[in-house]
Amino acid sequence: MLNRRVRKLIEQILKFGVVGIIAAILDFGILNILVIFAHMNNVLASTISFTLSFIFNYLASMKYVFKHRPDMARWMEIVIFLLSAVIGLLINNAIIWMSTLGMDADAFLTQHAEYVLCTNIGKIVATFVVAVWNFIIRKIFLDDTHTAMMSKLQKKGNTFTEEELEAKWERSLSHRIGMWSIEHTPKGWR
Template sequence: MRKLIEQIAKFGVVGIIAFIIDWGILNILVGLFHMHNVLASTISFLISLVFNYFASMKYVFKHRPDMARWMEMAIFLSSAVIGLGINVVIIWLSTYGMNKDAFWSQHAEYLLRTNIGKLVSTVVVAIWNFVIRKWLLDDTHTNAMNRLRRKGEVLTEEELEAKWEKSFSHRLGMWSIEHTPKGWK
């Protein structure tokens, strides 16, 4: 449990930094350049995503030896595309129904609604990202084996190993290794 709390804390720190990058760029694009909020949030999301990928894979999630790096990137990118979709929908809904003809006179309200939408989308996307990445990218098997050795839990090593080998995450990882082109790592 302590490891999970530490991991959530690291995920939170990386997420806060990524949010500051995302939110700052969004507000510059919408506030200063009067860019449409959906386009601006897409640009800011993608820029913060690059930081998030490198920081998450270095500080938050441990590489799994049973998964190829290209599969890690594919999972991260796929979950990010879904996260971007969630982000765009929430940002769009936050200003839905505003009078487009009165845009310039309502710019402050537009910016406020965009920021509220950004806060909501950040929470929703953060939960989505953590669950997917924890499930598919994190080396939970090694952590579980180490915990079992320390505590003498109910499952034996053989039972835990059998459970791990049947898991979708492990089978996906092994498939990725088997289907990695020669010369790739």
């Protein structure tokens, strides 16, 4: 039988997957509309589709997947989410660009079917790579991991005391960033 922490992680991964699938459908749909019908360059179209799906992903992830951390200001959550998305966009666009690398410069007009196929294959690869990147970064910096650490105390055979876990949490980069953000939140933003 899986312990409670592993079950919670699996449940969170599944929720992340559902949000990700919906965001991916939006991303692929918009990308293909722009490339197929508007004959737009795949990197430009991918940037637009990625940005629109990112907005949905942020709202859904913060509502259904990750719990707000009481030790982090909302503005810092948005900054971390945005920075991870910008890096994700760069990864995404690099993979999309490489998917049609070597094709004629006007391939999106002259070899349209091949261009669309290569773009979609690249998008599939990019979607998986960026999904892994996003989950790891968001799990580390945005999720309420303090509660998970404290639940270790309830596990049988635990070798950590509550004080040791609390000290470990307070030394963590995630907590220090969160506390810094609260201390530097302008009045009226809370």
